[in-house]
Amino acid sequence: MSVEAVEPRYALGGTISFDDARRHRLMGGKCAGCGAKVFPKPKICSSCWSTEQEDVALATRGKLYSFSVVHAARKGWPSPYAIAYVDLEDGVRICAPLEGDVANPPPLDTPVELIVGTLRTDADGVTVLSHRFKPVTEAR
Amino acid sequence: MRKVAVIGASMGRIGRYPELMFQDLGWPAVKGAIDDAGLERKHIQAVYCGSAYGGRLAGQRALRPLGMTGIPVINCENACSSGATAFREAYHAIAEGRYDRVLVLGIDKLTMLGGGVLPGQPEDWEVDVGLTMPALYAMRARRYMHEFGLTREQLSQVSVKARRHGALNPFAQYQKPVTLEEVMAARPVAEPFGLLHCCPTGDGAAALVLCAGELAAQSTTKPVWIAGAELTSGRFVTGYRDITTAEITERGAREIYEETGVSPQDVNVAEVHDAFAIAELMYYEALGFCKKGEAFQLLESGATSVGGHIPVNMSGGLLSKGHPVGATGAAQLVEVVWQLRGQAGARQAVGAKVGLTHCTGGGIAGLDHGACSITILKS
Numbered sequence: 001m002s003v004e005a006v007e008p009r010y011a012l013g014g015t016i017s018f019d020d021a022r023r024h025r026l027m028g029g030k031c032a033g034c035g036a037k038v039f040p041k042p043k044i045c046s047s048c049w050s051t052e053q054e055d056v057a058l059a060t061r062g063k064l065y066s067f068s069v070v071h072a073a074r075k076g077w078p079s080p081y082a083i084a085y086v087d088l089e090d091g092v093r094i095c096a097p098l099e100g101d102v103a104n105p106p107p108l109d110t111p112v113e114l115i116v117g118t119l120r121t122d123a124d125g126v127t128v129l130s131h132r133f134k135p136v137t138e139a140r
Numbered sequence: 141m142r143k144v145a146v147i148g149a150s151m152g153r154i155g156r157y158p159e160l161m162f163q164d165l166g167w168p169a170v171k172g173a174i175d176d177a178g179l180e181r182k183h184i185q186a187v188y189c190g191s192a193y194g195g196r197l198a199g200q201r202a203l204r205p206l207g208m209t210g211i212p213v214i215n216c217e218n219a220c221s222s223g224a225t226a227f228r229e230a231y232h233a234i235a236e237g238r239y240d241r242v243l244v245l246g247i248d249k250l251t252m253l254g255g256g257v258l259p260g261q262p263e264d265w266e267v268d269v270g271l272t273m274p275a276l277y278a279m280r281a282r283r284y285m286h287e288f289g290l291t292r293e294q295l296s297q298v299s300v301k302a303r304r305h306g307a308l309n310p311f312a313q314y315q316k317p318v319t320l321e322e323v324m325a326a327r328p329v330a331e332p333f334g335l336l337h338c339c340p341t342g343d344g345a346a347a348l349v350l351c352a353g354e355l356a357a358q359s360t361t362k363p364v365w366i367a368g369a370e371l372t373s374g375r376f377v378t379g380y381r382d383i384t385t386a387e388i389t390e391r392g393a394r395e396i397y398e399e400t401g402v403s404p405q406d407v408n409v410a411e412v413h414d415a416f417a418i419a420e421l422m423y424y425e426a427l428g429f430c431k432k433g434e435a436f437q438l439l440e441s442g443a444t445s446v447g448g449h450i451p452v453n454m455s456g457g458l459l460s461k462g463h464p465v466g467a468t469g470a471a472q473l474v475e476v477v478w479q480l481r482g483q484a485g486a487r488q489a490v491g492a493k494v495g496l497t498h499c500t501g502g503g504i505a506g507l508d509h510g511a512c513s514i515t516i517l518k519s
């Protein structure tokens with residue numbers, strides 16, 4: 001008897017990959033026309049209209065720009081949870097859940113780093129994963 | 141461009157009316173505005189209807205009970221700016237000579253959605269990881285507090301003022317004042333916001349009749365003139381963005397002040413889009429009523445309250461009057477028309493001659509907001 005492994009679902013398809021050391025990377029697009037880095041990767045650059053967009057791993061560290069602890073969530077979302085804007089070191093701003101104790105959130109501008117974790121369980125009972133950020137604990 | 145006047149205005153009390161059909165929410169406002177203009181339905185050549193959640197043919201559904209179809213009905217969706225977008229299109233249609241008399245309707249019935257947080261934008265990469273509208277404004281609030289030293293208690297004063305004004309407005313969803321302690325202690329929605337920092341969901345409809353300037357005297361001795369009606373959309377920014385600055389409102393305000401020659405100091409009464417408490421403070425700044433970072437001082441001085449020099453949201457605003465999304469822009473315009481005619485009862489801004497309405501909204505990733513409408517009216 002074999003149990004079929006259930007593939008994880010990602011909240012945003014194609015945004016998570018792994019580097020050679022099996023560490024998570026958050027993927028965006030880099031415009032071949034003007035060099036703009038954008039998350040998620042667009043089909044066309046909103047600035048120069050180039051449709052040549054390369055996959056690029058975004059910076060995994062950034063600063064906590066702002067966040068909110070959400071108590072009134074949409075149906076099917078466990079609450080409370082913290083949602084944040086993170087400014088990555090390479091100039092990209094990402095909206096992502098903030099990991100950690102929602103009763104003791106970190107101050108704004110705290111350095112944070114990428115992790116991948118559970119976002120919620122969807123209507124089919126499948127775990128949905130997404131990029132998340134947590135305060136940096138160790139020095140680089 | 142011809143001059144255009146508002147000659148009729150009407151709305152019902154905003155509230156939760158799950159038992160009312162959508163059409164029965166709408167037609168009383170339409171009939172009220174036509175009666176107010178002293179006209180008959182045959183005089184209306186076209187209808188512009190704004191609705192965000194009403195679904196297809198919102199205008200036709202609201203007009204059917206009055207036997208008013210058979211004319212062009214233009215349905216406009218622009219999230220919170222739907223009603224104001226309809227008004228702006230109607231204004232331009234008359235100014236350009238396409239019609240002489242048109243009706244504007246804003247309508248939405250949010251109780252159809254079953255309550256709770258409004259559904260997010262589909263295919264939105266921020267909504268899909270958990271962003272909600274209250275959370276978006278809450279992040280603005282937290283960053284603003286961080287940068288300008290605003291406290292949660294100060295933020296809560298916005299809600300206290302809104303409810304104080306709403307208590308004077310028989311058309312408001314909430315007509316009961318609240319204390320600072322009640323605002324501070326209300327159950328959390330999206331921190332730092334509690335329930336009373338957020339507008340309620342509700343149902344409502346508001347309607348206005350517009351006509352070419354030369355016809356206004358046939359209807360009323362108190363026409364309200366449209367000085368300008370601005371509409372813009374948010375710019376798409378992919379990198380860092382200052383969310384304590386309301387980019388779309390600041391740009392829209394600059395454009396309408398330039399177009400009309402009206403300056404922020406000339407405005408005697410304003411209805412602004414206070415969907416959440418922080419929004420009112422940000423819009424004082426974006427509309428030029430005060431400098432960046434000084435919004436709370438303006439509120440605290442009483443300038444934006446009944447009797448102040450720039451009273452804002454005399455209706456109670458979205459926080460107290462309510463926010464039936466697509467109806468809001470039209471409801472704000474009805475309020476300012478009443479203010480400029482001196483018909484606003486206990487909440488009247490005495491001697492108001494220039495009024496401004498502002499609504500903006502629609503959460504869409506990468507944009508400050510989806511749409512922003514600003515209108516300037518004169519008595």
Ligand SMILES: [Zn+2]
Binds near residue numbers: 047
């Ligand atoms: Zn480009």
